[in-house]
Amino acid sequence: MVLSKKEQKKISIIEASLKLFSKKGFYNTTIPDIAKSLDMSVGNMYNYFPSKEILAMDIMQYTSNVIGEEIRYINNMKLTAYEKIKKIVTVYFNIAETKPEMIEYFLRVYLSNREIFKSGCEGMICVSAFVTEIMIFFEENVRSKELRDQDFFSAFGLFMGYLGGMVFLKGENVLEKNLSEYIKDISQNIYFALRAQSE
Amino acid sequence: MKRVSKEIVEKIEGEAKLELVWENEKVVNSKIKFFSYRGMEEIITGKNPLDALILTPRVCGICGHAQLMACVHGLEDVYANNGIKLHISQKAKSIRDITLDCEIIQNHLKWLFFIIMPILYKIDSKVFPKDKIFQALNIAQKTNKIIATFAGQWPHNSYMIPGGIASDPTFVEIFQANSFIDEVILFFEEVILKSDIENIVAIDNFKSLLLYDGILKDAMDIMEKKDLQDLGKSHDRFIVFGENSIFERGKAIKTTARHVNEKYIQEEALDFTFAKNVKYNRRFYEVGPLSRAIIAKNPLAKNIHRQYKDSILNRIVMKIMEIAYLSYQVKKSLNSINLNEESYIKPKVKIEALEGEGHGFAEAARGSLYHNIKIKKGKIANYDIITPTQWNLGNSINENKTSTLQQALLGLKSKEAVTLVFRSFDECSVCTTQ
Amino acid sequence: MSDILWIQGITCNGNTQSFLNYPNMKLFLKKYNFLYHPYLESSLNVVQAFEYEKKFDFLIIEGAVSKDFIRAGVNFYEKVKNLAKNAKYIIALGTCATYGGIFKEKDPEHITGVLYDKDKENGLLSKFKSKTFNIPGCPTHPQWLVFTLDTLNNFGKILVDDLSRPKEIFGYLTHHGCTRNEYFEWKVDSKNFGEKEGCLFYLQGCRAPITHGSCNKILWNEVNSKTRSGSPCFGCTESSFPRNNMFETKTFMSIPADLPDGVSKRAYLTITGIAKAFHIKRLKEKLM
Numbered sequence: 001m002v003l004s005k006k007e008q009k010k011i012s013i014i015e016a017s018l019k020l021f022s023k024k025g026f027y028n029t030t031i032p033d034i035a036k037s038l039d040m041s042v043g044n045m046y047n048y049f050p051s052k053e054i055l056a057m058d059i060m061q062y063t064s065n066v067i068g069e070e071i072r073y074i075n076n077m078k079l080t081a082y083e084k085i086k087k088i089v090t091v092y093f094n095i096a097e098t099k100p101e102m103i104e105y106f107l108r109v110y111l112s113n114r115e116i117f118k119s120g121c122e123g124m125i126c127v128s129a130f131v132t133e134i135m136i137f138f139e140e141n142v143r144s145k146e147l148r149d150q151d152f153f154s155a156f157g158l159f160m161g162y163l164g165g166m167v168f169l170k171g172e173n174v175l176e177k178n179l180s181e182y183i184k185d186i187s188q189n190i191y192f193a194l195r196a197q198s199e
Numbered sequence: 200m201k202r203v204s205k206e207i208v209e210k211i212e213g214e215a216k217l218e219l220v221w222e223n224e225k226v227v228n229s230k231i232k233f234f235s236y237r238g239m240e241e242i243i244t245g246k247n248p249l250d251a252l253i254l255t256p257r258v259c260g261i262c263g264h265a266q267l268m269a270c271v272h273g274l275e276d277v278y279a280n281n282g283i284k285l286h287i288s289q290k291a292k293s294i295r296d297i298t299l300d301c302e303i304i305q306n307h308l309k310w311l312f313f314i315i316m317p318i319l320y321k322i323d324s325k326v327f328p329k330d331k332i333f334q335a336l337n338i339a340q341k342t343n344k345i346i347a348t349f350a351g352q353w354p355h356n357s358y359m360i361p362g363g364i365a366s367d368p369t370f371v372e373i374f375q376a377n378s379f380i381d382e383v384i385l386f387f388e389e390v391i392l393k394s395d396i397e398n399i400v401a402i403d404n405f406k407s408l409l410l411y412d413g414i415l416k417d418a419m420d421i422m423e424k425k426d427l428q429d430l431g432k433s434h435d436r437f438i439v440f441g442e443n444s445i446f447e448r449g450k451a452i453k454t455t456a457r458h459v460n461e462k463y464i465q466e467e468a469l470d471f472t473f474a475k476n477v478k479y480n481r482r483f484y485e486v487g488p489l490s491r492a493i494i495a496k497n498p499l500a501k502n503i504h505r506q507y508k509d510s511i512l513n514r515i516v517m518k519i520m521e522i523a524y525l526s527y528q529v530k531k532s533l534n535s536i537n538l539n540e541e542s543y544i545k546p547k548v549k550i551e552a553l554e555g556e557g558h559g560f561a562e563a564a565r566g567s568l569y570h571n572i573k574i575k576k577g578k579i580a581n582y583d584i585i586t587p588t589q590w591n592l593g594n595s596i597n598e599n600k601t602s603t604l605q606q607a608l609l610g611l612k613s614k615e616a617v618t619l620v621f622r623s624f625d626e627c628s629v630c631t632t633q
Numbered sequence: 634m635s636d637i638l639w640i641q642g643i644t645c646n647g648n649t650q651s652f653l654n655y656p657n658m659k660l661f662l663k664k665y666n667f668l669y670h671p672y673l674e675s676s677l678n679v680v681q682a683f684e685y686e687k688k689f690d691f692l693i694i695e696g697a698v699s700k701d702f703i704r705a706g707v708n709f710y711e712k713v714k715n716l717a718k719n720a721k722y723i724i725a726l727g728t729c730a731t732y733g734g735i736f737k738e739k740d741p742e743h744i745t746g747v748l749y750d751k752d753k754e755n756g757l758l759s760k761f762k763s764k765t766f767n768i769p770g771c772p773t774h775p776q777w778l779v780f781t782l783d784t785l786n787n788f789g790k791i792l793v794d795d796l797s798r799p800k801e802i803f804g805y806l807t808h809h810g811c812t813r814n815e816y817f818e819w820k821v822d823s824k825n826f827g828e829k830e831g832c833l834f835y836l837q838g839c840r841a842p843i844t845h846g847s848c849n850k851i852l853w854n855e856v857n858s859k860t861r862s863g864s865p866c867f868g869c870t871e872s873s874f875p876r877n878n879m880f881e882t883k884t885f886m887s888i889p890a891d892l893p894d895g896v897s898k899r900a901y902l903t904i905t906g907i908a909k910a911f912h913i914k915r916l917k918e919k920l921m
Contacts, residue, residue, distance in 0.1 A: 123910025132902040135888055139898065142885035152887035207705050209679040210672055212646045214705040234703045237643050238739035249880045253867055257735050260646030260772070291827075309653070313672070333659050340654050344854045351862035352853030353654070354647045355772055358864050360880070365826040366863040369921070375856070542863075543827025629645055 010048050013038060014062050017055060022104035026056065026113050056109065056116050060126040063102050067095065068129030075136050081146035081195065084137060086187040089163065093179040096167045103167045134159070148196045159190055201227070204614075208621065212261060213628025215592075219608070219617065226611045231592050231604060236473035239633045243582040248274055248550045248574055251582065252357040255570065258584060259630045261309075263354050264302040264346065265563030266570075266584075268295060268443065271359040273559025273572040274550060278361065281553045283546065290540035291363035293532045296444045297376070298346045299561065300525040302353070304383060305339040306564035307488070307522045310625050311391075312336070315515060316414060318622060319421045322615050331390070331414070338386045341379045345529070348372050348379075361550060363543035370538065377533050384526050391415050391519065399523045403498035405506070408516070415519050422512055431511035431620035433606040437490035438479055438590070440569060441562035445528050448560075449494040450484065454501050456494045461558050464569065466585060469594055473632040476593040476602065477585050483602045485509065486566025486590040487624065488518040511607075511623040518625070551577035563587055565625050586630035635786050636689040638668040638682055638716060639726075642709050643736040643744065644696025646671065647772035648727040654854055655775035665782065671695070679705045683712040685719070691782060692720035697729040697736040698757045699744040710757060717758060722785050723747065723765040726778060731769040731798075732756075732872040748797060752872040767797045771869035776851050777802045796872075798845070803870065806894060808841040810849030811860045817842070820908040821916045826863065829920050833865045835889065838881045840868030842893035 003011070016037050020029045031052055035045045049055040070091045074084055096103045110117065117126065124131050138155055141147040147155075166182060169175050175182075204219045213233075220228035243254050255270040256263030278285050312327075312335035320327040343353040349366055350356040358365045384396050392399055392413045402408050409419060422428050438450040440459060449456040463480040478484075489509060492500035499520065503513045559570040566587030573581040593602030601609065604624060611617050641649075649671045655661060667675040668689060669682035677685065683705065694713060702709045717723055725747035728734035732746040733756075745756040748765055758765070766785070768777050781799050784791045792800040808817070816823070816832035823831025833839035841849075841860050848858045848866070860866050867879050883890040892901045 123906070125907045125910045128903055128906045131906060132899055135886070135902050136898055138886040139888045140885075143890065147886075149885060155886060207678075207680055209705065213641075213671075214679055216706060234706060235643075237645075237736050242735065242738040247878045250875070250877065253875060253879055254735060257645045257647065257771070260644075260648070260650035263645070263647065336653065336658060337656075340656065340854070343654055344856050347854035347857045347862075349862065351857055351859035351864045352848075354650050355869075356859065356864060357867070358859075358862065360826060363827050365865075367827050367829045369829075541827060543825060545825050 006048075010058075011062070013040075013045070013048055013055075014059050018059055018063070018101040018105050021056075021059070021109050022101040026052075026109045026116060031055075053116055054120070057120045057126055059105060060110050060117070060121060061129070063105065064127040064130040066102070067091070068133045070095075071130070071133035071137065075133060075140070081141040081144075082187065082191045084141070085159075085191050085194075086183065088137070088159075089183050089187045089190070090180075092163050093167075093183060096170065096179055100171075103164075104171065107164060107168055107171070131156075142196075145196050147194045155194055158193055162186065162190065208626075211626040211628050212259060212630065213632075215626070215628055215631075217617075217621065224612055226608050226617065229605050229608045230471070230594055231474070232472040232594075233474040233628060233632045236632045237629075240582050240584060244579055246579050247577070248277075248572070248579055249360065251572070251579060252360060255584070256355050256357065258586075258633055259627060260354050261306055262302065262563040262565065262568075262627065262630065264299055264350075264356070265561045265568050267357060267359050268299050268561035269441075269559040269563075269568045269570040269584075270572075271295075271361060271559070272561060273557040273570040274361045276557035276559060277550065277553055277555055277572060277574055278546060278548075278557075280555045280557060281548075283548055283553075285362055285546055286544050287363050288540040288542070288544065290536055290538065291542055293536050294349050294364055294366075294368070294542075295359055297529050297532050298349050298358075300444050300529050301342040301345045303562070303564040304522050304525050304529075305342040306625075307518055308335050308339040308342075310564075310622075311414070311519060311522075314622050314625075315619075316418065318615075318619050319418055322425050322427070322619065323421045334386070334390070338383055341382050345376045345379045348376050360543065362546050363541065365543065367542045368538065373533055373536065373538070377530070380526055380529050380533065383522075384530065387523050387526060391522070396523060396527055399520075400527050402520075404502040405499070405516075408499065415516070418515065418519075419512070422515075427616070427619065428507060428512045429510050430611065430616055431514065431607040431623055432508050433485055433603045434483060434601075435509045436482065436484045436603075437493045437509075438484035438486055438567065439491050439494045439562065440560040440567040442560070443562055444532075445495065445524055446491050446562045447495045450479065451490075451493050454493055454496075454504055456496065461560075461569065461571075464585065466583070466589075469596070472594065474589060474592065474594075476595075477589045478593070483593050483595070483600075483606075484590060485603045486587045487514070488521040488566075489514045490566065491521070491562065492517040511620055514623045550574070563630075565627060565630075566590060584633050586627065586633070588624075588627045588631040591624045592626060592631060634664065634666045635691060635782075636668050637665050637670070637691040637693060637782075638677075638685060638689055638720070639670045639693040639695065640679075640682060640709075640713065640716065641671055641704065642694060642696035642698050642713070642730070643702055643739075644727070644729060645735075646695075648695045648770075648778075651770075651772040652775045652778060655779060656855065661779065664786070665691075680707075683707050683716075685716060688719045688721070690721045691724060691785075692716050692722070693724045693726050693778075694730050694747055694758075695726045697733050697744050698747060699740065700757065701743075714758070717761050721764065723758075723761055724778070724781060725765060725767045725769075727773050728769040728771040728869055728874055731767040731796075732874075734771060735875050738875070749872060762797070765797060766791065766793060766799065768802075769798065769870040770846065771867075771874060774848070774851060774853065777847070794845075798870075802847050802851075803845040805845070805847050805850055806842060807844045807846045807848045807858075807860065807866045807870075808893070811841060811858070812849075813860060816916065818908070819911070819913055819916050820905050821913075828863070830916075830918075833860065833863070834882065836882055837865045838867075838879055839865035840871075840891075841866035843891050844868040844871055845894075846870045 035042045074087045216232040218230040255266040317327040346353040350358040467476045557572045569585040571583040669675045732749045737744040747758045748756045822835040
């Protein structure tokens, strides 16, 4: 899909903002800060994003779309539930290592400053692309009887809470190894927890 | 010199074969055979218990609502037998009874105008006016609108579920139902028995009944003129198991009512027909409007019984009068429902978690209906249905112990008399064989 | 006057009784003559009907078909094959006649509908496809039948879908016209039966968004419908009827296993996620 020039510019603003927000935090980063890092005028910034809050919400949607896209790709593969879990964990940790600002932003801005997101990002609407793909992953693997049927949120919490927690610990420099070295164990833990029991 | 006549009886929600043995121009024996069998009891076995609420109405197109009532009662009895008391609001009970009463009313109207009156007129060498039939059909449609108002549609709804009903009506529905039942009552008052409903339901003797013009009087006049009044007497044994609305449980030999217990119900299969016999304590009984009237100690039924016992006169009159009694009851119930009560109170335990047996009874148009449900490991392990026509239309293999119908046919002298007596029981072929 | 011969296979008579609710019966009988009908007066009796040799306009078959079912002392299948040859149009009336329905469950190998065996086009009478029209429903609505008869009578043809069902009736979903639509739009689930509020799709097993029919457009008994009165639609016009556990919505990880007709999983989940994020106060409250 070819993006228009305006859309490409928006994305470069988002990516620059991601880096700044995740380093300095939401309140300590200003629109002039972001504009300066991109060699843009502040006025021009407001052409793309009328406010910092709207930018914050769009960043969340963008991030969710990027990760969602990866998971959608995995969902469309013909693999077992375990193989898909492993691929999802790998993608998540990959992003955490190559584009750490994305996961940082999620943990340190989105989750920690709910007040910014309360009107315009109600419920899960700003992370909907990502959540939809996780829902599809679960639905298809329960339908094929590889995973146990249960309430969506109990499975979601287990999977995503676990991954987010690991990335958080990495960010705090508590983990001894690189994230990629935990992929196998974590994938197995998730799979064993969620798989359908044989009767 | 004996001769045997075999005739296919049709338009009884299906067909049957009636074999009569004639001697000296009188019926001395009979057999009723049903041709085939759809296996509903087997279809329901193995299913989820609540699915029975959708399947059982399809036993029959005209009494499916009674099947639903017996089914939900059976399922609720499974809870009771597991020590779980379900609370069903008076509002839900009333609405269930209202819709079931309406199914009975529409059945009787169809029976009277499509079947009985044309037969009687034919015996009197006349043709029953078609306009009256369409008028009655229109009124029967109105009672079905009452059912649809609360249950969504008729035939085939499943709005009764363990714990209550699925619908939550407002006064708009109550008023709508009221105007429909008013039309039914008006029809009875103008066409069937020309008087006020308050007076009609209070008539307690046959002589008074004959003072009023209308279709009922026409029927009585023909029966008197053609000497039909004493025909069709059977064992004078009546039984009722359902307790909806104005009906009471019990059995009676002649007119004294006694208690009944379902453990004495016995079914027996026969090799020449798909219908099974059913007896109570090894005897054949009659079910239906006459039985209901006798056991509820209806004064008119008892009065007629003094002279006519359980002849077709009593059977036909009490079936016609049941239209009035039920219409009156429906109106009373509609005006006393408390809409503030809950329509449905969810059982604390899912029925799939229970095991055991449940007995469900309901009074269908033609008589007592019984569903025996056994649940095991969350599925229906066994489902037994006993229908009113099974009670009335048994075949005794022992000539000295006739079934209700066989006894009623004994001694009849003409094909017309046989037709009339046969139809006075209002058979349902699909129900009988399931 | 057009002739109708209405015969029955393995049935409960539900479609016959439903037809008796047709409000303009007198007018109907001025346009159509019943050579045979299971309840109304007819020129032939049932034995004569099965033996009828002449050509006639409409054969209505109510009920499922099997090779050894006996009606009125004769083999139904053998007789209906002859009648089918002589009929100008054949109507498979009701879900049993259309796909096999409830009575197919007794012997799934040997009992079928007229044209269809569940969703496969190998019913026992499928060779008559070119002149057969399916009007499923358990039971069928009387207006659906009369519409089909009138259309064929007047125009000699009728627009049908790929299951030979009249499109003007079955092009709609039962969902169209349900008075609880707003709850569906905003994904406000009904938590229990017996309430005026809430959509029955998520928990109570309602199949209306997946079922073809006009139940909420042409009301039942001219007054109501299942879903308007708080009962879930059981999907009785489709080949899958009867299903299992019909009072519950089958879910995989809280997501309905069967989604509205033609709607993709992603589309449905995205919309649902968004709708559920908003709590519309009015829709959470009782209507009165």
